[in-house]
Amino acid sequence: MQGDDRCDATLDQGLRGVVPGERAPAGDAAAWAGRLGAPLLEAYPAGPGIVLVAEDPPALQILGRKPPGPVRVDFADRRLQRRAAGTTARRDPLARAIGLHRRPGTAIVDATAGLGRDGWILAHLGARVSWIEASPTLAALLHDALARAADEAGLGDTTQRLRLHPGDLRQVLGELPAAEREVVYLDPMYPSGTTRGGVGREAQALRQLHGSTAGPAGGELLAAARAHATRQVVVKRPQRAPPVEGPPPARSVAGRAVRFDIYAPA
Ligand SMILES: C[S@@+](CC[C@H](N)C(=O)[O-])C[C@H]1O[C@@H](n2cnc3c(N)ncnc32)[C@H](O)[C@@H]1O
Known part of the structure; x- marks a missing residue:
């Protein structure tokens, strides 16, 4: 894989940050936040958008009152x-x-x-x-x-x-x-x-x-x-x-x- 700086960061303007997964090691969320240059959050924020939940495998979770379930990139699914x-x-x-x-x-x-x-x-x-x-x-x-x-x-x-x-x-x-x-x-x-x-x-x-x-x-x-x-x-x-x-x-x-x-x- 080549460097992520070739990606268009403006494409991810809906990403609010990274939330720790319940059973994941404490450092995982900080590592993902650093990797994505996104805020490390303690809990799900209010308002619209999406967060990355640092669990195994990691998940994208839409925010809001009745959000759909998490979305994962998981080839063992x-x-x-x-x-x-x-x-x-x-x-x-x-x-x-x-x-x-x-x-x-x-x-x-x-x-x-x-x-x-x-x-x-x-x-x-x-x-x-x-x-x-x-x-x-x-x-x-x-x-x-x-x-x-x-x-x-x-x-x-x-x-x-x-x-x-x-x-x-x-x-x-x-x-x-x-x-x-x-x-x-x-x-x-x-x-x-x-x-x-x-x-x-x-x-x-x-x-x-x-x-x-x-x-x-x-x-x-x-x-x-x-x-x-x-x-x-x-x-x-x-x-x-x-x-x-x-x-x-x-x-x-x-x-x-x-x-x-x-x-x-x-
Ligand atoms: C509908 S999704 C593709 C879904 C995919 N076929 C799958 O099976 O999961 C379209 C994807 O194209 C990406 N995309 C949009 N413009 C792009 C570009 N100029 N270069 C590369 N990827 C781009 C988006 O970020 C998005 O992830």
């Missing part, structure tokens, strides 16, 4: 493991859009890594995956989760196929060797009000973390991805949303609640 065990490169719509069933071992840049779940599934299915993530908090959580998964029985092989590059994809993509960016995959944040973005607690947590910072528009991310992918670009969209701004996709693959738009390189 049972739901993620079931998803991984229940799919194949031929069955998984994202893997199909990428063509992983025809070319096992494809080098993919998951350029908006987020909680790392899509990238993890692709690596589990045999792809070589480079994660890029601009949020310093999410990049640190991915780094931590990858290190924990490397020691877990049954997960070590997948971790060997994953690399993390903290930073903005518009800068980092051009620094990766061409052989690592056959396919660039984008899962941009959805504007509030769109179908998928409004529901899950994971999407809510990412929105809270980023506060009012929208980040670059999908069209700008697509242009950067098309400039650097050597074979194709795949963009995840809510099922009924229009494609991101730019040239029309060459074709699309439908998933259950989303679709994957496929573009040729520029």
